[in-house]
Structure formats: C-alpha cells, structure tokens
Amino acid sequence: MKKALLRPNLKSARRNGRVKLDEASQLQGQLLATRDYAEAVIEAVPPLLVLDERLRVQTANASFCKAFKISSRQTLKRRVYELGNGQWNIPKLRTLLEKVLPRKSYFKDFEVTHEFEGIGRRTMLLSGRQVDHLQRILLVIEDVTEQRKSQAAMRTSEIRYRRLFEAARDGILILDPSTRKITEANPFMSELLGYRHEELLGKELWEIGLLKDEKANQSAFRQLQKKHFIRYENLPLQNKMGQHHEVEFVSNLYDEDGRKVIQCNIRDITERKRAEEALLAAKNKLGQHALELEKVVEERTSALRETIGELEGFSYSVSHDMRAPLRAMQSFAQFLVDEYGSKLDEQGVNYLLQIMRSALRLDRLIQDVLSYTRVIHAQLPTERVDLDRLVRDIIETFPNGQPIKPEIQIKGTLPEVSGNAALLAQCISNLLTNGTKFVPPGTTPRMEVSAEAVEDASFRIWFKDNGIGIAPENHERIFRLFERIHPSTEFEGTGIGLTIVRKAIQRMGAQVGFDSELGKGSNFWIQLKKG
Template sequence: MDRSREKVTIGLLVLSLAMLVVLAGAAYRTIEAFQRSRAELLQSRERLREAAELVSTLRRLVGDVRGYVIAGREEYVSGMPAAIEELRIRTRTLKVQVEDNTAGSRFVAEFEPLLEQRIARLNETVALRRERGKSAAEEFGSTGQGRDMDNAIARRVSEFRAVEDSAVAARMARLDRHARVTFVLLALAVAGNVVLVTVIAVVLRRELRKREEISARLETEAEQARVVSADLQRSQQLFMRLFENSPDALVLVDADRRIARANARAHELFGWTSGTLDGQLLDLLLPERFRARHLAHMAAYFKAPKARPMGQGLDLFGLRSGGDEFPVDIMLSPMGGDTSPLVLAVIRDITQRKQAQQHIERLNEDLQRRAVDLEYANKELEAFSYSVSHDLRAPLRHINGFSDMLKAHAANMLDEKGRRYLDTIVDAAKRMGVLIDDLLMFSRMGRSEMVRQPVNLAVLAEEAKRAVEDEASSRNIRWSIASLPEVQGDVAMLRQVLFNLVSNAVKYTRARSEALIEIGTAPSSPGEVVCFVKDNGAGFDMKYAHKLFGVFQRLHGSAEFEGTGVGLAIVRRIVQRHGGRAWAEGALDQGATFYFSLPANGT
C-alpha cells in the first residue's frame, strides 16, 4: 500500500472514531426523548381509559334507572349510590390526571356540572317512580331532557377523546421518529466499526459486484417474464375452453353495446348460427319493448360495474332469431378488456322454472281455497252439533219428567216387565242427557275464546284429585303427584283436561284391589312441557290407540265401564287449541299412560 493509500486509511479511521463518539452522544439524547414520549403516551392512554370507564358506568346507571322505571324492581337501583360515588371518584381522578393539560382541564370543568345535573335527574326519576308510579316517571322521562343531557355528555367525551387521540397520534409519531432515529444512529455506530475493515474491499469490488448483480437480476427477470407469458397463454386457453364449453349462454358486451363474443350455447339458445352474433348489437337479443330502457340501464352499469343479477325483481325476456320471446335469468360481471371495459352476461333459459312456479302458485291457490272451505265446514259442523245438542234438551227433559211422573203415578198398576221397561226408558234418557252435556262441552271447547294466563298445573292436578275423591272414597287408591310446571294457557280448559284424565284413571282402575295413579312430567323437546297421567287399570290394545281420542270412540263396553266416549276427544281438542298434542300408551290389563304436551311458559 502506497503513502497516499495509507493516509486515506488513517484518515478514515480517525473519521470513524469521531463518528462513533458523536453517534453515541446523539443516541443517548434520542433514548431520553423516547422515554419521555413513552411516559406521555401512557398517561394519555390512562386518561382515555378513565374517560371510557366513566361513560360506561354512567350508561349502566342510566340503563338501571330505565329498567327500574319499567319493572319497578328495587334491585335495579340497589347499586345506584355506589355507581354515583364511582362516577364522582372517576371524575376527580380524571381531574387530577389532566391538571397540566389545558384541553383536559377544560373538558373536566365542562363535564363535571353536566354529570351532576344528570345524576340529579336520575335521582328525581327514581323518586318519582317510587312516590307517584310508573306513568309519572315515564312522563317525566318523555320530555327528552335526560336524552339531551346524555347527548351533551357524549359530545364532551367525544371531544375529549378526539383531543387525546390527536395527542396520542402525535406522541406515537414522535415515538416512531425517535425509534427510527435511534435505529439509524445505532446502525451508523455499528457501520462505523465495520467501515475500517470493509472500506477498501468495498471500493475495490463495488463495480464488479454491481455488474454481477445486474446480470443476475436481468437473467431472473427474463426467466420470470417467460413463465408469466406461458401462464398467461395457458390461462387464456383455459378461459376460452371454459367460455365455449359452458352449459350457460355467455355473452361479452362492450360499452357500445356490441357483442364482443358469444359462446356456442348462446348461439344455440337464441337460434343463431355459430359465430354470427359476434360484432352485432345487443339489441338483436332483446325484445323491442325493452331496448330503450335497457340503453339507460347499460350506461349506468358501466359507470359503476359490479357482479350482480340483472333486473332484480323484474321479469326478463330474450328474443330468439325466429321472433319468439322466452323468460331468462341474467347475471352480470365486469371484465377487463384490452382497450375498453367489457361485461360478461351469463344467461339461462328459465321457461321450465316459470312453468313450475305457475303450477305451484295454482296449487297454493287451490290449497288456500280448500283450507277456507274446510274451515267453513268445520264451523258449520260445530254450529250444527251445538244446535242439535241444545235443541235435544227440551224433548229429553219432557221424557225424563213424564217418565218420573208415570213411574210415580202408575208404578203399582204395572207388572214387573212394565216397570223394567219404564226403568229402561228413564236410564236411557239419563244417559242421553249425559251424552248431550258432553257434546255441548265438546262443541264449546272448539268455539269458546281462550284467556291465556300463567297456569300452575300442580294446583289443577290437586283440584282434579279432590273432585274424584268422594266418588272413590271407599276404594284403596295410592296417588303419586310429582312437581308440575307452570304453563301459559286457559285455566278452565286445562282444569277440564286434568279432570277428564284423572276421572278416567279412577274409573278404569275400579277392578284393582289397590289402584295406582301417577301424575308427572316426561322428557320433552326445548320449548314444550310434556305431562302424563298413568294408571294400573284395564289398559287397551295399542293397535286401537288411534281411536282413543275420537268422538264416541270407546274400547270398552258401557256395561263394563260407563261413559260417552267424548271425554278424551275434549282433551285432545283443548290441547290442540293450546298448540300441543295428546297421545296414549298402554297394554291390555296392564294399565295406560295418557300424555299431553303444552308450550313452555314464555314460549
């Protein structure tokens, strides 16, 4: 190395050492500034967090007071004093935090009286609710002053947040700037240590390395260009295959409404020879009555193109080469062209879909008409049943009355067979009276208005038990009544359900030395309650279970068990009117279980 090269190297060494000293001092000052900015940033975040907690507590307090006004339950406002104290403590804390901040001090000075006014109004609302009731409190709240206060508080907090966010952004920028400066200084310090060793080699090899890098980069870029070109060519070929072989009609249209390209399916759908649509105006495929309107829609679409169905909610039609129209469904998608934008229209013939829809609409209309006819027939049938049952009462009363009078007047004149005939007439009239009563009740259960309210099924079960205890006082009956839920329903109707099921259980266990009758609940689906009445009585054959709930359907003879065959029909009608269902399980001489489901309380 010659003298001049040695002097240059020594000079570079001295310069490097001087740079290290200068950079070390600058780095120290930059780190100090970084730490100060970081502390200020943490303080700003703490103030923002405190303001957010304050607003959250106030909103929770306002929500509790509103809940108390609506429900009147004291637990809503039991924590109100603590919440108010928390608001004041947080306000004082925030006041201390912003003492050295002009904008923050101004915020607290404006916010504190607003907060006290809002607290006073909330206290006044609670007092009105306690002293004068819900309507007075709601009228007091309907003036909008509370909402205005909330809006004013929200504006103050938003302004404070905006100021703090601006300060945070500025501090973050300073932090970022300090971090970058520190990084640069440290990098320069490290570089200074390396300079002495690498400067000569860098100077000598710089041009050679640069040439090698340029050569390698050019070679890489050339290879990438070849790969991109091959991929582009394959993509174009794949697109054209997909375009031509698509099962849907595809038409590319430019901004001048000319068909840039149409695939084979489009030519087939519209009745044109392959290739003849390319370059033609799109009007060729549109019925004449839509062309003027379509021109405006097309211009609007090219101004804001996006993938969407065409003519949402409208009936669209295409025009075949022979002049006949057919319904279509069209999906539009913007496509980038070589010189101008293009739109890809995906077109489907929906003639069969339209025909199916029309068929479904006709079926629905017919179904609605049949439903109306059925409803009318049911109402007529119920009215007829009620009228017949009601009109039968008068002649039946005459039969009963005159039979009793005949029995009292002429019983001694009749022989034993005559008296038996007369007793048969009296018994038959009484059975017919019971049957008419049951028919009237069945009709009433279908026509009477339901009064829905919370119903305690446990209470109704006990009432049903007490109602049959006199009849069964001489029998040995073991009762098991589980805890029953509360449901929404008509209390009179549900009382009738439990009475009918319990009286059936008492009747059909008559032959047992010890009757077992259980009332409880069974597993059910979400949103419903399933109850059952179970006995160890005569039971029934499950192949006749579908007849149990029909009117006048009996699986046992009247000589064995009295009844009209209407009681279970009444049960099913009441349960169905409540939105539930009724069914039964059993076996001959092994007892029976009758189930009914009801919507759960609140559903």
C-alpha cells in the first residue's frame, strides 16, 4: 500500500528536477549572452578602464590600449597611477578618483591635458562612475586633442577674419538670401555711406543707395540666385549725406554651415576714376601739344635745312671762287721772285716767299673745305671695293713732300670690303698723310697697313705709325673741325683731315677709332663690312 503511494511522488520530483535543470541551463545561457554583449559594448566604446575599489585595473578595452599604446597585459591588476611607468599619475585624476567620486558617485567630462612619453601632449575628457553592487569603477577617457586643435584653429581663423573684416578699406556686407536684408556690415560701410552700424542692419541694398530702386534690387538678387555671382564695374552710389561715389560692386552667394549667405564687397573707386579722367585729359592735352610741337619742329627743321643748304652752297662757292685769285697771287709772287728777284734786297725776297707760303697754306685749307663739303653732299653708291688694289695705288702715287721719304708696308693681302671707293680713297689718303707727317724731326716715317676679321662679318683695317703719339687729354679733340693740337710752325696742316675721315666713315655706315700713347705712335683703324 505504502509503495503504491510513494511511486507518484517520486515521478513528480523527477519531473521538477528536470524542469529546474532546464531553467538553470537557460539562465546560464542568458548570462553568457549578456556577458558577451557587455564585452562587445566595452570594446566598442571610447577608451575605458574598469577599476576595483583599490583602483586596480580589472579591464582595459581595446580602444584604451590602442589610443595610449599599451598592451592589455601591462594594465591588468595594476593601480591606474602605475600605468605606463607612472605616466598616469596625474594630479587631477587622483583628485577625481579619490575625492570627487566617493562623494558624488560619478563625475563627467572633466578636461585634463597631460604629456605622455609615447604619444605626446593629449587633451582628455574624463568621466567616472562608481558601481556599488559590483564594487567597480568605470573610467571613460575621451581623447579630444584633435578636436581642441580644430577648435583653436577655428577660433584663430575667426579672429583673423574678424580683424580683416573690421580693418578692411573695402565695404563688406553680409545678407540673408531669403529676405535680402543686411545682417552684418563692417565699419568702412558706415564710413562710406554715413549710416551707423545699427541703421544698416535690416535694410535692403536699394534702401542705402547701392541699387537704383526695389525693382533693380530684386532683379540683381534673381541674377545672383541663378549665377551665384554678380559684378558691377562702375556703380553710382549716393550716401546718406547726398554725396556721390563711384564703386565696384561684387556679390557672391555661398554656403556657410549648411545655410545660404550673401557677401557683398564694395570698393570706392571715386578717386581712381577722377585720376583716370585727369590722366586721360592730360594725355589728350599732351597729344595736342605733341602735334603742335611736331609741326613747329617740322617747320623749323625745314627752315634750318634751307639755311644750312644756303650756307653750304655759299661756303662751297666762296671756297671755290677764292682759289682763282689765290692762284693768281701765288703766280704773280713767283713771277716777281723769278723776274725781279735780283733787283730786290734780301728782305723783299723774303716778303714774296712769305706771300707764296701763305697762299699755299690757304689753298690747301680751301681744298680741304671743298673735300669736306663733297663728303657731306656726295651721292654714296655702295659697292665691293678691292681694298688691297686701292691702298697700293694710293701708296704708289703718294706725295713725297717730306724731308725723309716714308716707308709704308702692307702686311699680307687686304680684303674686299663694302663701301664707296671715292670716300675710302679720301680716308686712306688722309690717314697715310697724318701717319707719315707727325713724326719726330730726323725720324724716318714708317707705317704698316693690315687687316683682321672681326665679329659681325666685318674687317678692321689698321694704320700703325711710329709717330709722336697723342696724349689722352687730346683724344676727343682730333676729330673736331679745324682742331689743331700742334702749331703750324711744328707740323703743317689745316685741322680738317681727320674730320673728313670720320664724316666719310659715318656716311658709309662704318666705324673709325684709334689707340695712341704719347711718344709711342698711333694705331688708327676703320671697320668695314665684308664685300
């Protein structure tokens, strides 16, 4: 009987035990899932430390290890102040953990800046919470270093922009695109327009004299909304006092933190326009003066040419016509010496000889003047000149009036050049005459004629002598008309020979020059194009 009663109770107990085991298994699974979820959350959040009541690290998540370059093994069971060889022994952190947290059970977003060996100076937001039933402390460290740098850079940029905005000598207006009203204006706009800053705010452009009227204002804004940019080069403006200005107006539509903003830049170009108008007027006036001056110069040049032509004709005529009576004087003086010389005393004969010598010098002077005039007026056909043949012909017929016969040597064969044969013959003859004349008394005149190729497809022809040379202070004088360095009692001459050389060379588009040193002779040269 008793056994029959016990069997149902045993079966019931077994069923209850199986139910409790199932419930326990389910609970364990839930606990494991909760733990995994909590660990996943911990790994996903910013740097986090879980501390026990003695401030020893129980958990350091991956974010903490990565941010502060430390391994999880180096953190576990260590006091937080010992981490990183004591780098976390931060006074503010001690205050928060040891004094603030016990009283309030939590703290949030305390900013701390600290220098770490491996990662440098970092700025962190510290948040902590004490979990009493677990006897744990959660310490969250948010690294805001880059954020603070960005904020500092932004503040610096804003300060600089504000300084530029306020100091700019161009007007700047900020407008709301939806209302077309001014929301900000820099000080120069008040100076230009005569409105106080607060008077400008809330007004449209046409209300402060920038655009003609409300209709023009609306048209400009439609164009700005379409193109995001408008520009007016010469916009008339009337300020509050009725003064008129010319301005350049540029307006841009752009985004600022997700909202549309219009910026207008206004530059006062009144003075520039006045300067441009004055400059244009001055230019026109100068152009008129230039035309008048050109006319005057042309008239005077024509008159001067006519006068010069008359003077040259007169000088040529005088020089030419003077030779006939001069030759007559010379001839009659010679007749007197020849026919009546025996009837005159010595003084009388000397007087006649002096007349003859003076007439001869005057005749030479007239011939040189005529040569100079021919050089000035002669037609100059340019041709190929056989310089070697020309120089040898001149030497063969060279006058031998010197007491000592000159020795003239041609070195090598002279080249063919481009020039005028008549003028070249005159130049060479004059250079040879000068080189053999100006020598010390009793010295045999020696000259060497040579040629060398130089740049620009030219030849330089040298005339080297053993004469007395030319002092440096006289180098500029020798080519002047009628300029004589030595008195005629020492060396005969008219002072025109080298002037003729320079003028002839210039007319052929060639060059002439010399090197000379007193007592060491002279080296004259002429430079001609290749023939």
